[in-house]
Amino acid sequence: MDTASLLQYLVSGLTVGSTYGLTALGFTIIFNTTGIINFAQGEFVMLGGMLAVILGQALGLPLVPAVLGAVALTTLAGGLVERLAIRPARGASPIQLVIVTIGVSILIRGLVMLLWGKDTFALPHFSGMRPILFAGAAMLPQSLWVLAVTLTLLAALRAFFTATIHGKAMLACSHDPGAAALVGVNVRRMVLASFMLSALVGAVGGVILAPLTMTAYDVGILLGLKGFAACILGGLGNPFGAAAGGLILGVLEAFGAGLVSSAYKDAITFIILLALLFARPTGLFGARSADRV
Amino acid sequence: MTAGRGAGNLAALAGFAALVAAAPWLLPNDYYLSTLILAFLNAMIVIGLNLLLGYAGQISLGHGAFYGLAAYTTAVLTAAHGWPVGAGCAAGVALTAAVAYLISIPTLKLAGNSLAMATLGFGLIVHIVFNEAIAITGGPSGFVGIPRLALFGRVFESDLEYYFLVGGVLVLLAWAALNLIDSRVGRAMRAIHTSERAAEAVGIDITGAKRFIFVLSAAYAGLAGVLYAHYLCFVAPSSFGFHFSVTLIVMVVLGGMASVWGAVAGAVFLTVLPEFLRAFEDVETLLYGAILVLCVVFVPQGIAGGASRLGRALLARLGAARRPHAP
Numbered sequence: 001m002d003t004a005s006l007l008q009y010l011v012s013g014l015t016v017g018s019t020y021g022l023t024a025l026g027f028t029i030i031f032n033t034t035g036i037i038n039f040a041q042g043e044f045v046m047l048g049g050m051l052a053v054i055l056g057q058a059l060g061l062p063l064v065p066a067v068l069g070a071v072a073l074t075t076l077a078g079g080l081v082e083r084l085a086i087r088p089a090r091g092a093s094p095i096q097l098v099i100v101t102i103g104v105s106i107l108i109r110g111l112v113m114l115l116w117g118k119d120t121f122a123l124p125h126f127s128g129m130r131p132i133l134f135a136g137a138a139m140l141p142q143s144l145w146v147l148a149v150t151l152t153l154l155a156a157l158r159a160f161f162t163a164t165i166h167g168k169a170m171l172a173c174s175h176d177p178g179a180a181a182l183v184g185v186n187v188r189r190m191v192l193a194s195f196m197l198s199a200l201v202g203a204v205g206g207v208i209l210a211p212l213t214m215t216a217y218d219v220g221i222l223l224g225l226k227g228f229a230a231c232i233l234g235g236l237g238n239p240f241g242a243a244a245g246g247l248i249l250g251v252l253e254a255f256g257a258g259l260v261s262s263a264y265k266d267a268i269t270f271i272i273l274l275a276l277l278f279a280r281p282t283g284l285f286g287a288r289s290a291d292r293v
Numbered sequence: 294m295t296a297g298r299g300a301g302n303l304a305a306l307a308g309f310a311a312l313v314a315a316a317p318w319l320l321p322n323d324y325y326l327s328t329l330i331l332a333f334l335n336a337m338i339v340i341g342l343n344l345l346l347g348y349a350g351q352i353s354l355g356h357g358a359f360y361g362l363a364a365y366t367t368a369v370l371t372a373a374h375g376w377p378v379g380a381g382c383a384a385g386v387a388l389t390a391a392v393a394y395l396i397s398i399p400t401l402k403l404a405g406n407s408l409a410m411a412t413l414g415f416g417l418i419v420h421i422v423f424n425e426a427i428a429i430t431g432g433p434s435g436f437v438g439i440p441r442l443a444l445f446g447r448v449f450e451s452d453l454e455y456y457f458l459v460g461g462v463l464v465l466l467a468w469a470a471l472n473l474i475d476s477r478v479g480r481a482m483r484a485i486h487t488s489e490r491a492a493e494a495v496g497i498d499i500t501g502a503k504r505f506i507f508v509l510s511a512a513y514a515g516l517a518g519v520l521y522a523h524y525l526c527f528v529a530p531s532s533f534g535f536h537f538s539v540t541l542i543v544m545v546v547l548g549g550m551a552s553v554w555g556a557v558a559g560a561v562f563l564t565v566l567p568e569f570l571r572a573f574e575d576v577e578t579l580l581y582g583a584i585l586v587l588c589v590v591f592v593p594q595g596i597a598g599g600a601s602r603l604g605r606a607l608l609a610r611l612g613a614a615r616r617p618h619a620p
Contacts, residue, residue, distance in 0.1 A: 102585060103589070105582070107578075182587045264421060
């Protein structure tokens, strides 16, 4: 195996892995604030890509407004999900909340299918398709976009959670919602904010990946699952572990597809995940137990 | 209380068995018989899944795959390797239970419903293998030439015979589930549901109890799977995908969590509904999503809870009518 192909796998792995990382980050934001595993997270990623395509094609918007509009609409959808499905079910058991989010995810999928059909759509590349050659490996400009946007978003989130009052309030909810309420944090509003924020992060992942992999109403299942796998890999509840988990998963998958079999690419990913759960249930970066009390 | 409950269970079982036995004479034609057979197979899986969801508080998004794994196992063993049908069926159910056990080891220890994601991943792997391992499974176009079910030298040739077999198995599985709920394991599960900590403190092996229920529910799906394979004599990957796993969850939730009869009602209702709703395919996904959200928010007890509440209200009204002057 020559270095050029290995480098090629690494680049494509990091690109796809960035999206897994962003999806994983979305899971973590909601899990940390509410203790809910949001099964609709993958649908936020799908909505980001699909809405950008629809805004571009149906309304004839140029790429930039279409992408920004898609992210804004998905963020709004995240808020609606919290308002219409999660808040009315408050007081339900954890298992019921999981069912609600599964319901929301297939509801979103069904709605998109009904509105725009089962076709696969492509979003134009942000800055052309001429590959950049580097040490024998070819890299699409879109890959650079994906990596740059992911890193920027990670830095921004880090700043948000450590340096702003709202970010700290959300973190407080994750430690103890009761105590957070006592010191004056509006926990309900934080829950709403966490859904909107994670929808935003998911949608960004969706729009930057859509030019590379195409998008359709049903891409959310697999993306959501990979995102959750990344969470487990990085240790559930640890945002930067989640992002790192996504990158690792993406790279493993690219090498698995390149060196073993592309037909079984997704199977390889999940076998690695199950093996890892078996050997190290707290994830690679999770020292503490992922148990929330 | 327990004795009364046991008698109530037996009465309900007898009533259900009578209904199952009478159904073929109430149906307008034979086509509905095969719909009912499929509905009963779904009901078997859903009873098992309901034990997991309603009692162990765990969710599996891979029961479609367990169903398929058992179906493919017996299909390949009997049609391609000449195993007797009974042995193929036993191997199918055993393999399904063994795989469920393996999955449960790492996942049931984790919080946040890792089992849900692990089973979702497992379901996708199984689906990929069904589609890609063409030499063994026949790939996307399916696997043909599975022999019809034959047990103890008797071939279940007609739909009516098969219907009575499936109906009988369903009654037995419902009976086993009802007994399990009132057994030591069932009480342990209810204790865990109320408070995991308290259950642990009084010495209940939480992980062990959850694992037992998970493996059992996979075995229920496996049994339904082998009966499915030897009924249709054809299996294809599309019957066992993620969509089917979600449909099973919808059946549990609609029927009512933690209710054996609710599981049967949910499964039969949602299997028969598409036969009457022509536009069903377009709105199916949407409808299922809406059912899941609305049921949990507004009727957490599903059909079963709604029916029992209605029954109690009627009884109360009757009682009030009989004693009009009671204070």
